Amino acid sequence: MRKPNLSNTKPAKVLAPAKDLATLEAELAEQEDHLEDTVLRLSDYLSAVEMVIKQTFDHRVWVKAEIRNLSSKGGHYYFELAEKDEEGKVVASCRGNLWRFKAARVLAKFERATGMPLERDLTVLLKVSAGFHAQYGFSITIEDIDPSYTLGDLARQYAEMVDRLTGEGLLQLNQQLPVPFDIEHVLVIAPEKAAGLGDFQADADRLASTGACQFHYHHATFQGNHAPSEIRQAIVSAQQQFQDTYQRLPDLLVIIRGGGAVGDLAYLNDYELAALVAEQPVPVWVGIGHERDKVILDEVAHSSFDTPSKVIAAISSHLAQLVTQTLHYQAQIKQAAQRQLNIAEQQTARQLSQMQSRTIGQLTALQKDSDYAWRSIQQSAQRQVKQAARLTTELHTQTQTLAYQQLASAHNYSSIYQKTIMQSAQQQLIQAQRDSAHLRDIVLLHRPSRVLKQGYTMLTDDKEKQILTSSTQLYPEQTIHIVLKDGKAKAQIIDVNIEKKATEISETPTEPYNNI
Numbered sequence: 343m344r345k346p347n348l349s350n351t352k353p354a355k356v357l358a359p360a361k362d363l364a365t366l367e368a369e370l371a372e373q374e375d376h377l378e379d380t381v382l383r384l385s386d387y388l389s390a391v392e393m394v395i396k397q398t399f400d401h402r403v404w405v406k407a408e409i410r411n412l413s414s415k416g417g418h419y420y421f422e423l424a425e426k427d428e429e430g431k432v433v434a435s436c437r438g439n440l441w442r443f444k445a446a447r448v449l450a451k452f453e454r455a456t457g458m459p460l461e462r463d464l465t466v467l468l469k470v471s472a473g474f475h476a477q478y479g480f481s482i483t484i485e486d487i488d489p490s491y492t493l494g495d496l497a498r499q500y501a502e503m504v505d506r507l508t509g510e511g512l513l514q515l516n517q518q519l520p521v522p523f524d525i526e527h528v529l530v531i532a533p534e535k536a537a538g539l540g541d542f543q544a545d546a547d548r549l550a551s552t553g554a555c556q557f558h559y560h561h562a563t564f565q566g567n568h569a570p571s572e573i574r575q576a577i578v579s580a581q582q583q584f585q586d587t588y589q590r591l592p593d594l595l596v597i598i599r600g601g602g603a604v605g606d607l608a609y610l611n612d613y614e615l616a617a618l619v620a621e622q623p624v625p626v627w628v629g630i631g632h633e634r635d636k637v638i639l640d641e642v643a644h645s646s647f648d649t650p651s652k653v654i655a656a657i658s659s660h661l662a663q664l665v666t667q668t669l670h671y672q673a674q675i676k677q678a679a680q681r682q683l684n685i686a687e688q689q690t691a692r693q694l695s696q697m698q699s700r701t702i703g704q705l706t707a708l709q710k711d712s713d714y715a716w717r718s719i720q721q722s723a724q725r726q727v728k729q730a731a732r733l734t735t736e737l738h739t740q741t742q743t744l745a746y747q748q749l750a751s752a753h754n755y756s757s758i759y760q761k762t763i764m765q766s767a768q769q770q771l772i773q774a775q776r777d778s779a780h781l782r783d784i785v786l787l788h789r790p791s792r793v794l795k796q797g798y799t800m801l802t803d804d805k806e807k808q809i810l811t812s813s814t815q816l817y818p819e820q821t822i823h824i825v826l827k828d829g830k831a832k833a834q835i836i837d838v839n840i841e842k843k844a845t846e847i848s849e850t851p852t853e854p855y856n857n858i
Contacts, residue, residue: 388476395480399472402485408465410435417442419449421484423468437481438470448487455489456496458608463567467491496608503613503638512620516644519625522593524664525657527556529580531573532598534561538629538650542598545654554661558584558592564599570612573597577618591624594657597639598629598650610637619643629653794827801825804832813840 382390411422421438440448452460460466469486507513530546532539539559546557562576563569577595584592597619599610607630616638619626625644629652630637640646647653786792790800801810804821816822820835 385476388474392474392476395472395474402469402471404488405468405470405482406465406491407438407468409460409462412460412462414445417445419445419484423482437479438468438484439481440484444485448484452487452489460487465491465495496611500611500638503611503616504641506613507616507620507638507642510617512617513642515620516622516626516642519623519644521644521660522625525555525593525660527558527584527588527592528594528596528657529584529592530557530559530596530598531562531576531580532559532596532650533564536564536599538598542629542650542654545651545658549654549658549661555657565609567609569609570615573610574615574618577622581622593624595622595624595626596629596653596657597626597643598653607637610639612638615639616642627653627656791827794825799824799826813838 407423407425409421410424413420419440421440422435423438424432424435427433449460467488468482468484469488470482470484472480473483474480504513528546530539530542532542543557543559546555549555550557558580560576560580562572564573577597581592581595610630619628619639620642626642627645627647628639628643629647629650630639636646645656647656794800802808802823802825803810804823806823808815810816810822816835816838818835818837822833822835824831824833
C-alpha cells in the first residue's frame with residue numbers, strides 16, 4: 343500500500359448513506375482507487391463501519407451465548423457474553439445491553455418461567471440486534487430472552503450429570519448402605535438461621551432431651567456460586583471433627599435447606615458435591631424443601647424427603663419403630679423364657695420324683711448291705727484285735743530283752759570311752775602348761791624395759807602416741823622423743839636418708855627398737 347501524501351490533505355468526503363448494501367459496495371468499489379490516497383478522520387471511518395453494520399444487520403436474530411458477567415446501573419443491564427469450545431476456551435465474546443424500558447418485562451418473564459434469576463454462568467438464547475458506536479465500539483442490544491432454552495440447557499446439564507454419576511457407579515452407591523439399626527449421632531448440614539432448620543431443630547431438641555439421639559450442627563450457605571464448595575467443606579470438616587471426638591463414624595448425615603427461592607436449587611446441582619455425598623460411608627438423608635423440584639442430591643442420597651420436617655419425622659419414626667420392635671422382642675423373650683421356665687419346672691418335678699423313687703430303693707438296698715458289712719467288719723475287727731494283742735505281748739517281751747542287752751553294752755562302752763577321754767585330757771593339760779611357760783619366757787625376754795637395758799632405744803612422735811619404726815615416718819625438722827632405759831630425750835630430725843634396701847627391709851615387720 344502506497345504511503346498517502348499528507349501535504350495536499352483535503353477535507354474528507356463523507357459518504358452519503360447508501361440505500362442498501364449492494365449500492366454501498368458499488369460506490370466503495372467505484373471510489374476504491376481514490377480512497378487509497380485519502381486520509382479519513384477516525385470518526386468518519388467508524389461512522390462508515392457503523393453504517394455498514396446497520397445496513398447489514400438491521401434485522402433481529404436469535405443468538406446462543408454464555409453470560410460471563412452481568413451488572414446493572416440505573417435500571418439498565420450490561421452483559422459480557424461469550425462462546426466456548428468443547429475444551430472451555432473462549433472463541434468469541436462481546437458486550438450486550440438490555441435497556442431499562444425492556445429489562446423489567448424480559449427479566450420478569452425469565453424468572454417466572456425458570457424459577458431463578460438471570461445471572462452469570464447461565465447459557466441463554468438471546469434475541470439481539472447488532473450495533474456499533476464510534477465512541478463505545480461494537481455491542482449487541484438484547485430484545486428478548488427465551489427461558490425455555492435455558493430450562494432445556496439446565497435439564498441437559500442435569501441429565502449429563504446423572505449419566506456421569508451412573509457411569510462411575512456413584513448414583514446408587516449411598517443407597518446401597520443399610521439403614522442404621524440405631525440412630526444415636528446425627529450430623530446436620532444446613533444454612534445458618536434457616537426457617538427449615540428451626541423446624542427441624544425444634545423436634546430434634548425434644549429427641550435429644552430424652553437421650554434418644556444427639557444432633558451435631560454444621561452450617562454452610564446453600565445459594566450462590568460458592569454454595570457447593572462451602573457445603574463440601576462443611577461435610578468434610580464435620581466428619582473429621584466427629585471422628586476426632588468419638589473415634590467412630592456418625593450414624594447418619596442429614597442435609598437440609600428449608601424454604602427459599604426455587605432458583606436457588608440450581609446451585610445444588612453440582613457434580614463434585616453429588617459425588618462427595620454419594621461416597622459418604624454413612625447413609626445421607628436430604629430434605630431440600632421443595633416437593634415438586636428435585637436436585638442431584640435427591641438422586642444420590644440414601645433417602646430423600648420433601649422438607650426438613652419430614653426428615654426429623656423419619657428419624658423419630660425410626661427410633662419409635664426401634665423402641666416398638668425392642669419392646670416386642672422383649673415381650674417375645676419374656677414369653678419364651680416363661681415357657682422355658684414352665685417346661686424346666688415340669689421336667690425338674692418329674693426328675694425329682696424319679697430320683698426320689700430310685701433313691702429310696704437304693705437306700706433300702708444300701709441299708710441291708712451296710713448291716714451285713716457292719717457285722718462282717720465287727721467280727722473281723724474282733725479277730726484282728728485278739729491277734730494284735732497277742733502280737734503286742736510277744737513284741738513287748740522281745741523289745742524288753744533287746745533293750746536290756748543294749749543297755750549293758752552301752753554301759754561297758756561308756757566306761758571305756760570315759761577312761762580314754764580322761765587320759766587325753768590329762769595329756770593336753772600337761773602340754774598346755776609347758777606351752778604357757780614357754781610363751782611366758784618369750785614375753786619376759788621381749789619386755790620393753792629389758793630390751794632398753796640391753797642398749798636399745800625407742801622412738802616416738804612428739805605426742806608420744808605413735809612408735810616410729812621406719813625412716814619413711816621421719817621428715818626434716820620433725821620433733822621426736824628418744825626413750826632410753828633410764829630416761830627420755832627430745833630431738834629434731836635434720837635430714838632423712840632412705841635407702842632402697844632399707845625401704846625394702848622396712849616393709850617387713852621389725853622390732854620397734856633402735857640401737858643407739
